[in-house]
Amino acid sequence: MKNNKELAIKAKDKKSPIGEDIDLDVFKSEDRKASSKRSMEQIAAEERRLMENVGVNPDEKKTAGLYVQIDQSKVFYNSLNQKAEILPIKDAIKKYEWLKDYYWNAVNVDTDKYTSAVELELHNGYFIRAGEGQKIREPVQACLMLKTGNIKQNIHNIIIVEENAELHLVTGCVSPSILEPALHLGITEFYIKKNAKLTFTMIHRWGKRTLVRPRSAAIVEEGGVFINNYIILSDVGNLQTYPTVYLKGENSKAELYTVIYGTGKSIYDVGGRIILEAEGTKGKVVSRTIGADESIIYARGQLIGKHSGCRAHLECNGLLLSDKSRLTAIPELEAETTGVELSHEATIGKIEQEQLTYLMSRGLSEEEANSLIVRGFMTINVPDLPATLQKTVDDAIKLTKLTGF
Amino acid sequence: MSSEKILSLIDLHVNADNTPILKGISIEFEKNRVYAIVGPNGSGKSTIAKAIMGFPDYKVTRGDILYKGESIINKTITERARMGIALAFQNPPVIKGVKLDKFICRICRDCRRISDNRSGRHLGEIDKCTPDLTEGFKKLLIENLKNRDINDGFSGGEIRRSELFQVISLKPEVMILDEPDSGLDYDSLKLVGRTLKEIRNSGKTTMIIITHSRYILEYLEADKVFIIEKGKKVFDGDKTILPQLEELGYKEFLNRNKLR
Numbered sequence: 122m123k124n125n126k127e128l129a130i131k132a133k134d135k136k137s138p139i140g141e142d143i144d145l146d147v148f149k150s151e152d153r154k155a156s157s158k159r160s161m162e163q164i165a166a167e168e169r170r171l172m173e174n175v176g177v178n179p180d181e182k183k184t185a186g187l188y189v190q191i192d193q194s195k196v197f198y199n200s201l202n203q204k205a206e207i208l209p210i211k212d213a214i215k216k217y218e219w220l221k222d223y224y225w226n227a228v229n230v231d232t233d234k235y236t237s238a239v240e241l242e243l244h245n246g247y248f249i250r251a252g253e254g255q256k257i258r259e260p261v262q263a264c265l266m267l268k269t270g271n272i273k274q275n276i277h278n279i280i281i282v283e284e285n286a287e288l289h290l291v292t293g294c295v296s297p298s299i300l301e302p303a304l305h306l307g308i309t310e311f312y313i314k315k316n317a318k319l320t321f322t323m324i325h326r327w328g329k330r331t332l333v334r335p336r337s338a339a340i341v342e343e344g345g346v347f348i349n350n351y352i353i354l355s356d357v358g359n360l361q362t363y364p365t366v367y368l369k370g371e372n373s374k375a376e377l378y379t380v381i382y383g384t385g386k387s388i389y390d391v392g393g394r395i396i397l398e399a400e401g402t403k404g405k406v407v408s409r410t411i412g413a414d415e416s417i418i419y420a421r422g423q424l425i426g427k428h429s430g431c432r433a434h435l436e437c438n439g440l441l442l443s444d445k446s447r448l449t450a451i452p453e454l455e456a457e458t459t460g461v462e463l464s465h466e467a468t469i470g471k472i473e474q475e476q477l478t479y480l481m482s483r484g485l486s487e488e489e490a491n492s493l494i495v496r497g498f499m500t501i502n503v504p505d506l507p508a509t510l511q512k513t514v515d516d517a518i519k520l521t522k523l524t525g526f
Numbered sequence: 527m528s529s530e531k532i533l534s535l536i537d538l539h540v541n542a543d544n545t546p547i548l549k550g551i552s553i554e555f556e557k558n559r560v561y562a563i564v565g566p567n568g569s570g571k572s573t574i575a576k577a578i579m580g581f582p583d584y585k586v587t588r589g590d591i592l593y594k595g596e597s598i599i600n601k602t603i604t605e606r607a608r609m610g611i612a613l614a615f616q617n618p619p620v621i622k623g624v625k626l627d628k629f630i631c632r633i634c635r636d637c638r639r640i641s642d643n644r645s646g647r648h649l650g651e652i653d654k655c656t657p658d659l660t661e662g663f664k665k666l667l668i669e670n671l672k673n674r675d676i677n678d679g680f681s682g683g684e685i686r687r688s689e690l691f692q693v694i695s696l697k698p699e700v701m702i703l704d705e706p707d708s709g710l711d712y713d714s715l716k717l718v719g720r721t722l723k724e725i726r727n728s729g730k731t732t733m734i735i736i737t738h739s740r741y742i743l744e745y746l747e748a749d750k751v752f753i754i755e756k757g758k759k760v761f762d763g764d765k766t767i768l769p770q771l772e773e774l775g776y777k778e779f780l781n782r783n784k785l786r
């Protein structure tokens with residue numbers, strides 16, 4: 122058996138090939154540790170407001186459960202209908218011996234210094250599991266909040282959707298916008314078993330100086346479906362992530378959607394990679410990036426076809442709203458055998474005068490026309506997403522303060 | 527019918543891209559009448575429509591446009607639209623991610639009125655204007671377009687009908703239709719004709735129709751027909767000229783009936 126600690130120590134200073142290097146030693150640990158709680162009453166009003174900004178509502182009736190973590194150790198959780206199992210990952214490891222087969226399995230512990238840091242100093246994270254055959258239509262909500270300046274938050278999440286089960290998870294990650302520099306490292310490992318289905322919707326809203334390095338990967342087995350929906354519409358100091366999906370089972374399917382509305386001087390480097398390893402696998406990577414202010418956005422996408430009869434499409438569309446913003450689309454296709462069907466489409470454009478003229482002639486002001494075009498551009502209809510979650514996504518987009526005009 | 531003036535082009539000169547396109551056009555439009563603007567391709571018909579609507583790339587270099595007696599050449603497109611001028615585009619752009627039904631609901635006159643009372647913001651809530659909306663889509667046989675992104679992959683005929691529907695829902699006082707009949711099959715042509723006739727019969731709208739179709743103009747009983755050639759108005763008549771015009775074509779017709 123591999124020794125995660127040892128591997129992590131070796132990778133302690135291993136830089137990531139993409140994204141600005143972060144000096145991890147600057148960030149502190151919490152002064153005082155809080156303990157796991159089960160009561161939602163203890164969430165302060167201010168914290169609730171932050172949560173609602175990222176689509177998490179602790180009072181929501183139509184939910185299958187909740188996990189909230191504030192900074193490093195303050196954790197609240199419940200599983201309302203007892204269908205989905207929800208536990209802090211530290212408790213789950215103690216409870217289930219078998220979890221070690223999942224822990225650092227989809228993501229390698231020695232990927233880079235960030236994965237290493239999470240192994241060497243784990244603050245917590247969630248373990249969420251839908252049992253065999255359980256189809257849970259109401260979403261499970263999770264919120265990871267970074268509230269204190271100058272600290273780090275090292276998270277490790279594991280999501281398991283057992284055979285023939287269905288799970289919808291929304292995770293909001295949030296910081297107050299004016300927070301001092303702080304660091305969020307988040308490992309997420311997804312396991313979608315035979316004929317299971319997971320939709321994972323993640324909404325980020327960070328502070329101007331928050332540094333963010335998520336590292337996630339999914340393993341999808343035969344007939345499984347993984348739909349990933351990532352939305353960031355706020356400032357951030359610097360964010361880099363490149364989730365990878367391994368379609369290991371025949372006829373498994375993955376779709377990754379990303380919407381980035383870049384503001385301020387933020388730097389976003391967001392990718393999506395699908396590795397098609399079996400017969401009949403299908404993939405789709407779609408991103409919509411909008412560059413306002415002086416934001417810098419990299420939209421990466423990679424499709425790797427390893428088995429004949431697989432098919433995937435990559436689509437990166439960018440809309441530039443400011444001369445000082447910069448958008449880069451980096452699509453990559455790789456076929457390792459014949460009979461692989463991969464395609465891509467990348468566009469970067471600006472709002473056309475013709476579109477404004479058209480909408481204004483219908484009575485909209487120039488500003489209304491601009492925001493309608495931008496909102497339209499950001500609209501992606503994610504298949505299989507429960508209506509409540511589609512609404513969460515739409516609401517998040519409505520909350521965007523459209524700057525630049 | 528009253529003969530109150532609603533819109534006047536006075537010695538209108540318009541440049542596009544620093545090139546003179548309209549070279550002194552004067553036309554008076556009276557309230558609630560139907561006007562036809564015809565002429566060879568490239569003669570400046572669409573430019574007249576764009577100049578009235580206020581497209582920024584089309585600069586009025588001389589002359590004036592009066593709407594209800596007031597010059598509008600310094601007004602924005604939005605202002606002109608809100609004053610009651612509407613244009614059905616010949617080649618409208620695609621607006622991704624905006625559904626046609628939601629959009630029509632957002633721009634329609636009645637929603638506008640409600641929303642103006644509410645700090646000027648639109649509602650665009652489909653259920654609030656469902657009857658008109660549903661009926662319109664049905665009547666124009668474009669129910670399949672309801673839930674599509676505006677103009678995205680619409681066929682020529684679908685664009686005509688979607689434009690017509692949008693313009694109707696604005697309830698304008700002056701409605702300019704740029705080739706509302708091009709690319710339509712016989713059935714759609716009849717449908718568009720009937721719809722336009724209804725507008726005429728309701729007597730609340732001045733219609734300026736740019737077209738090559740004799741059928742539409744005769745059916746609508748156009749009050750006046752103007753022929754534009756090389757940026758100038760070269761003929762001024764009524765619908766009785768249409769058979770001869772169709773038979774002879776613009777060139778020969780104008781040779782025989784020169785105004786100049």
Ligand SMILES: Nc1ncnc2c1ncn2[C@@H]1O[C@H](COP(=O)(O)OP(=O)(O)O)[C@@H](O)[C@H]1O
Pocket residue numbers: 542543545547565566567568569570571572573574583
């Ligand atoms: N934006 C523009 N820049 C340069 N030339 C233009 C522009 N728009 C129209 N024109 C020219 O002006 C003339 C009249 O165009 P248009 O009004 O579209 O004609 P019509 O509608 O009668 O066919 C054409 O020769 C056309 O090429």
Ligand SMILES: [Mg+2]
Pocket residue numbers: 571572573616704
């Ligand atoms: Mg034309």
